[in-house]
Amino acid sequence: MSSGPAPPLAAEVIRWSWIGDHLDDIRGNLVQHVELTGLAVLFGLLLAFPLALAAIRWPRLYGPILGFTGVLFTIPSLALFILLIPFTGLQIQTALIGLTIYTLLILVRNIVEGLRGVDQDVREAAQAMGYTPARQLFQVELPLALPVIMAGVRIATVTTIGLVTVTALIGWGGLGQLFIEGFTLDFTTPILVGIVLSALLAFAADLLLVGLQQRLTPWARSGR
């Protein structure tokens, strides 16, 4: 073992005063984190719906769509972000596009599975009563597919919150910047703050979405 800098464990782990001094920066990071996550999930949903509907309308598309998005999902996030740079430069779009691509796979899959999971009898009854395909989709099938779709939104959101920190390595990062700071300043406090806040953010987001799901599906609550 080299004798390098002082044994790290002896260094103070949390300096509360640092937190106090940097509240504004921390808040800024948090806001950026929330913005990136929110936008990525939103764009992901907007893109995933038409793709999912296409996959349902033409089932032969589903395999290729899953395959393609699956391939993108396999690529490590850092690599994906970097591969976008030649095309979109080093602006925040790069981070956003990369994050959106990841949410896309999860959401497309969940929307398709959710819609497919709607009872065949319910669909037949709706069609036989005279629903046009569009109304049937929005008034019958989507509400019933909501639990599975929301599950996807939850997973996508929590995953994205984690991925946003990686974008710190290409210049953005939200709370991830705290990791970089802690690393370059040789200082544990920001790292811990970053980890704790990310985890808390993820839990809070998940809880919020669960609450949203409950509100949107009142029929699942009553009775047994």
Added chain:
Amino acid sequence: MISFESVTKRFPDGTTAVDNLNLEVPEGDLSVLVGPSGCGKTTTLRMINRMIEATSGRIVVDGRDVATVDPPELRRRIGYVIQQVGLFPHRTIAENIGTVPELVGWDRRRTRDRVGELLELVGLPAEVRDRYPHQLSGGQRQRVGVARALAVDPPIMLMDEPFGAVDPIVRSRLQDEFLRLQQEVRKTIVFVTHDIDEAIKMGDRIAIFRQGGHLEQYADPAELLADPASDFVADFLGAERGLKRLALIPVSAVKAEAGPVVDPDDDGRRALAAAEAYGSDWVVVVDGDRRLLGWAHAGEAAERGRVGDAELRPFQLQVRADDSLRAALNAMVQSRTGVAVRVSDGDRYEGIVTLELLSKEIS
């Protein structure tokens, strides 16, 4: 009125589900499509509201070729009830029933009133309107399904094994209630089932299909049972065809015999003579008001001297004029006398129905 003109349905894999069907369903009638699985009955039903498109031929509903009508429009005017019901889990019962009213643009008040009407019509308590489907029993869900189909009072109803998913007791009750309902509303109904007994019970007319989509016979139940058009139909009707026919004929259709009738105060020898004349060893005992008291052994009456002194045995089962001959047969086999007595509503003796009379009626 619904008519099929040379309608054929062939699926992409080559199977012919319906083969050159020609059928006319009269208005206000309940027509049953029945047959073994694979006979095309459900396919036929679903071509009426274009859930399945015919390969060739025309289907005309109320004067219009269904192919010329926009499917959602067409379906909003046809009630549809399926075995699994297909209630929307995410809507309350009231909202479910109000589905088509909402689609065609009724205002809320009208829909709400109609829902109340329908719940009463199908025999459900008003409280269920705010519940969700999963909170109801199978039988209740079936009723909601029927109510939903009736919501905008469509002239035509399509029903595919609607009572199949419940147990026999509930099913029988639902069938009876539906028949009573149909008496009131007299819709044109096409009803699919695989159960011949249900077909006979429910149908004004029955269409029997064979595998491959061939229509074998289309007639009212009595005619069907009396005159099956082919061996297939006879087989499908079942070996107990005779009994099934009896179930459809009322006792009043047969002229009851007077029989050996005596008064309790009559002399026993008189009883013996009456019995011998009739050809039995028993007599029917009736009082001054023509009220049925029972029967007695003629010989025993003769020994005791007075009819009333012999042991008076009751008739366990009696039939009325509007009971079926099947009930009469049932009464016959349960009596030592071997005949069925027919009485009026006031228990007044009207005559005797014998096995001979029954056989003559259906042969």
Added chain:
Amino acid sequence: MNVVHQVIAWLTDPVHWSGPEGIPVRTLQHVLYSLVATGIAAVIALPIGIFIGHTGRGTLFAVNLTNLGRAIPTLGIIILVFRLAGYGIVPVLVSLTALAIPPIVTNSYAGVRSVDPEIREAAEGMGMRGRQVLWRAELPVAMPLIMAGIRTSTIQVVATATLAAYVGLGGLGRYLIDGFSQRDLPQVVGGAILVALLSLLTELLLGRLQSLVVSPGLAQRGAEAAVRAKVQKAA
């Protein structure tokens, strides 16, 4: 595009294919770290997940572990561990391993859990004891989901190892990190391409491995089950 030419040039430059900072060496390092971390994680996580699935105890833990894992930022953990334990292969590998555990636990739990109770009953009815039921009946049927968990975990480790280059670990991630700080676009993009290729190759190989390990009778079940399980887990 000029960038494309530059990247191709970088990738085909023989200099980059030799020496301790060459592509072959770094690829080997990356593969090695990934294998070790996933291997150890599997050794730890499989028994835990299978146990929870088989006995039904601790399900809350198993179900929520992946959610927990997803919520914790991997980069942060790696940097934290580096801060607390200094640089060294071991601490980094420990964090890689720790982060690889959740998917394996959750998926092997789900896999064993999803086995039809009728299969279990048939096995017991034939006279198999608990452990035999597990080995002969449950595990083979749970294989698709267990393999899915291992695949997810491996891909994750490959990705995390890429990130670990930030704190000094070798492997292909070095091209990304170094290239970025040197503002060397061809290196950065070239490195990203290599990492992407490695991941895809890994996924393909694991796919083949899965079809070898999983009985052909379950092939269909595997594909559907994996998707459905992922999709309905939190619903």
